[in-house]
Amino acid sequence: MTTVGELARAARRAFDLARLEPDVREVEVFVAANTSLLARLCYTSHIPCNGVEEPKSSGGHGLGLHVVFEHPDGPRVGFGSEASDLGPDGARRALVKAREAAIVDPEFVSLPRPTSEGRTLVGYHDPDLMRISDDRLVEAGWTVVHGALRTFLTSPRLQKMASDGEALARLGLILGGDVSILQERMAVVSSSLPEVQTDESTLLTAFVTAMVEAYEAKGSACSISTRLDHFTDEAGIEAAQSAVKALGGERVPTGDYTVIFGPQPVADIVINILAPACRADMFYASNTPFLGRLGRPVAAPVLSVYDDGARRGLLGSKGLTCEGLPTGRTELIRDGVLVGLLSNWYESQRLQRDPEGAVKLGATGAAAAQALAPRNGFRFGPGGGRRFDTRPGVAATNVVVEGRHPLPLPDLLRRVGHGLYIGRIWYTYPINSLRAGDFTCTVVADSYLIRDGQLGPPIRPNTIRINDNVATVLTNVIGSGPTVKGAIVWAADEVVYAPELVVSGVHVDQIAGFMEEIR
Numbered sequence: 150m151t152t153v154g155e156l157a158r159a160a161r162r163a164f165d166l167a168r169l170e171p172d173v174r175e176v177e178v179f180v181a182a183n184t185s186l187l188a189r190l191c192y193t194s195h196i197p198c199n200g201v202e203e204p205k206s207s208g209g210h211g212l213g214l215h216v217v218f219e220h221p222d223g224p225r226v227g228f229g230s231e232a233s234d235l236g237p238d239g240a241r242r243a244l245v246k247a248r249e250a251a252i253v254d255p256e257f258v259s260l261p262r263p264t265s266e267g268r269t270l271v272g273y274h275d276p277d278l279m280r281i282s283d284d285r286l287v288e289a290g291w292t293v294v295h296g297a298l299r300t301f302l303t304s305p306r307l308q309k310m311a312s313d314g315e316a317l318a319r320l321g322l323i324l325g326g327d328v329s330i331l332q333e334r335m336a337v338v339s340s341s342l343p344e345v346q347t348d349e350s351t352l353l354t355a356f357v358t359a360m361v362e363a364y365e366a367k368g369s370a371c372s373i374s375t376r377l378d379h380f381t382d383e384a385g386i387e388a389a390q391s392a393v394k395a396l397g398g399e400r401v402p403t404g405d406y407t408v409i410f411g412p413q414p415v416a417d418i419v420i421n422i423l424a425p426a427c428r429a430d431m432f433y434a435s436n437t438p439f440l441g442r443l444g445r446p447v448a449a450p451v452l453s454v455y456d457d458g459a460r461r462g463l464l465g466s467k468g469l470t471c472e473g474l475p476t477g478r479t480e481l482i483r484d485g486v487l488v489g490l491l492s493n494w495y496e497s498q499r500l501q502r503d504p505e506g507a508v509k510l511g512a513t514g515a516a517a518a519q520a521l522a523p524r525n526g527f528r529f530g531p532g533g534g535r536r537f538d539t540r541p542g543v544a545a546t547n548v549v550v551e552g553r554h555p556l557p558l559p560d561l562l563r564r565v566g567h568g569l570y571i572g573r574i575w576y577t578y579p580i581n582s583l584r585a586g587d588f589t590c591t592v593v594a595d596s597y598l599i600r601d602g603q604l605g606p607p608i609r610p611n612t613i614r615i616n617d618n619v620a621t622v623l624t625n626v627i628g629s630g631p632t633v634k635g636a637i638v639w640a641a642d643e644v645v646y647a648p649e650l651v652v653s654g655v656h657v658d659q660i661a662g663f664m665e666e667i668r
Contacts, residue, residue, distance in 0.1 A: 163240035177339035182210035183534030188290035227251030296382025300389035321362025368392035398609030416636035416645035429492035438586030448623035458546030493526025552629020
């Protein structure tokens with residue numbers, strides 16, 4: 150992998166080359182190298198399999214130039230990138246592309262400039278994850294598989310099935326998922342931030358789905374870590390336990406229920422609905438259910454949400470944004486009140502200067518500026534990593550959800566009395582536009598009925614959908630658990646740290662099963 154020193158030197162060369170051009174007013178150079186490592190998990194008790202597939206890797210490096218050019222009709226802004234070539238020729242080609250792509254942007258103010266905040270997070274990545282071998286990656290995969298198999302084989306319920314004449318292998322024990330490692334390095338320099346700045350970050354995740362196929366029982370789990378020596382078989386054990394608990398799942402009729410959302414469903418709703426609704430670009434486009442509500446209640450007073458990209462030990466932490474600005478804590482919802490937004494430099498500048506900005510935000514002056522601190526300008530791409538071939542967008546880092554006066558799960562169950570425990574959802578997306586706040590998702594695993602204040606029978610996977618509104622869900626939060634757990638959503642770079650949340654009046658629709666449709 151390209152070293153951070155090589156990236157820094159490439160950034161300086163490209164910057165010095167570009168700023169000597171007579172028509173260049175401002176220039177920003179961003180150089181990045183990313184590597185993604187993956188061990189695929191594939192165990193089936195009744196079909197020949199490898200258990201852990203061969204490790205795979207993908208990676209790349211390159212540079213991107215964001216340039217403001219002088220022009221008789223006014224400044225023009227362009228962006229160009231070049232893959233693989235970090236030398237002078239690559240920089241020249243990227244500069245040519247930026248000049249050819251340059252346009253007049255009346256909303257552009259400047260490239261990022263220093264803020265009053267300083268960098269607080271340095272030297273936080275795990276060197277062992279940066280230099281992990283293929284053998285160690287495969288070993289991590291087998292750690293998860295062995296944890297799941299031990300759990301299956303020692304399960305009293307499965308052992309009883311086998312003693313009744315159904316061999317364990319014929320139950321269709323399945324384990325799928327992956328162990329993934331992301332290695333990121335970057336360097337950035339610009340006209341207003343002329344010292345080259347660098348950052349390195351790593352993360353390790355395991356996603357696991359376990360099944361007892363003969364009984365249509367499914368369980369899932371994930372584990373996340375910033376350090377290799379913290380990795381365990383936790384995800385495999387938890388997924389297998391959940392699959393066993395799901396034996397004998399029942400259907401749930403359509404209706405409104407008091408629901409306990411586990412950390413994963415909370416994360417899925419936050420990443421796909423709440424976090425986008427709290428982005429400055431969505432406010433600029435008037436595409437948020439919170440339009441004009443800065444400084445006003447948008448959730449129950451017991452709920453607070455913030456993004457913290459500079460906390461050591463959290464998976465999504467970075468030392469710098471992809472604009473070269475410090476990461477930090479951005480309060481989004483405090484005691485139910487919307488107090489801040491996720492933003493980058495460009496969106497902060499244009500929203501504060503928008504003639505309709507006061508209406509869109511619901512605030513002006515110092516209140517608006519404080520709410521729009523540019524701590525979230527990132528160049529994330531599908532599959533993770535900081536992309537050199539795109540301009541910064543707006544993205545969360547570590548979204549932390551907190552509830553006031555948390556209670557242990559037994560107390561939450563007693564408070565609910567009769568309702569649902571939802572442990573995993575899938576395919577969460579807005580309907581009728583994000584501004585409406587309506588969303589839908591499917592309950593796919595790890596979920597149970599709540600009866601008489603206790604966890605009851607499991608809910609059969611893929612038999613109910615949640616159809617509700619994010620504003621309604623937020624205002625109907627009536628309790629939370631004490632344990633905050635990190636969760637990642639598929640194909641998202643953001644991480645959510647959330648407890649269990651109790652929400653009243655959640656609308657659930659039954660999904661007709663295939664056999665029921667035939668009958």
